[in-house]
Amino acid sequence: MAHERLVELQNVAYLMGSKPILENIDLSIFPKEIVSLIGPNGAGKSTLIKILVGLLNPTEGKVMVKPGITIGYTPQKMQLGALLPLTVSRFLKLVPAKRPLQEILSELKISAALLDTMVWNLSGGEWQRVLLARALLQKPDLLILDEPAQGIDLIGQTELYALLRHIRDKYTCGILLVSHDLHIVMAGTDRVICLQQHICCQGHPATVSKDPAFQSLFGPVAKDLALYTHQHDHNHHDH
Numbered sequence: 001m002a003h004e005r006l007v008e009l010q011n012v013a014y015l016m017g018s019k020p021i022l023e024n025i026d027l028s029i030f031p032k033e034i035v036s037l038i039g040p041n042g043a044g045k046s047t048l049i050k051i052l053v054g055l056l057n058p059t060e061g062k063v064m065v066k067p068g069i070t071i072g073y074t075p076q077k078m079q080l081g082a083l084l085p086l087t088v089s090r091f092l093k094l095v096p097a098k099r100p101l102q103e104i105l106s107e108l109k110i111s112a113a114l115l116d117t118m119v120w121n122l123s124g125g126e127w128q129r130v131l132l133a134r135a136l137l138q139k140p141d142l143l144i145l146d147e148p149a150q151g152i153d154l155i156g157q158t159e160l161y162a163l164l165r166h167i168r169d170k171y172t173c174g175i176l177l178v179s180h181d182l183h184i185v186m187a188g189t190d191r192v193i194c195l196q197q198h199i200c201c202q203g204h205p206a207t208v209s210k211d212p213a214f215q216s217l218f219g220p221v222a223k224d225l226a227l228y229t230h231q232h233d234h235n236h237h238d239h
Helices: 045-052 088-092 101-107 112-116 124-136 154-171 182-188 212-218 220-231
Strands: 007-016 019-029 034-038 060-065 071-074 142-146 174-178 191-196 198-203
Touching: 007 045, 019 045, 019 198, 034 045, 034 154, 034 182, 045 142, 045 174, 071 124, 088 112, 088 124, 101 124, 124 142, 124 154, 154 174, 154 182, 191 212, 198 212
Parallel strands: 034 174, 034 191, 071 142, 142 174
Antiparallel strands: 007 019, 007 060, 191 198
């Protein structure tokens, strides 16, 4: 790919005590692509995300980041208690804004009335959009989302992926997300990375869905996905 890498990991490993969590991770992420990170529970997905955003240092290997890059990050869990009197408006003002708030609200279809709502009183879908707004306010070159569809119904997940594709196209940022909903991942992603402590396979969704390593990890579901992605293969382009 002609674009310069946003981040690159070379031979990254992470140990928790003597237990290997990640091994031999080689990974690059480029502008204007949506990359989905999938794998079973305990595969090391959240650990890999934390290394990418600088919350953890790898035990081995190198993490190289494009100079001057801004990374927007929405964690898997960010629970704010009901005793904390924090409105959506105040929550969004906690980060330095590089884009007009009204532009982001319009982009994400967040109503002005929602700004006065207490964050702990938001629905799952509303909370995910607020977290996304918070990340986009920083004008990220790379947007990292850890399980962004968690707690959202199927229609909401489909809308979220359509929104991410729109954001990718408009802002030319790279997007890396962790997801467990394989059907939506395969339909809405440019590149899939399958993780099980190491990278088992990666590439175009239609290619990964047929890989023996992918089919071994996800069993019967993988066979359904192979048919699903084949029907949509004409919508995507290999990197």
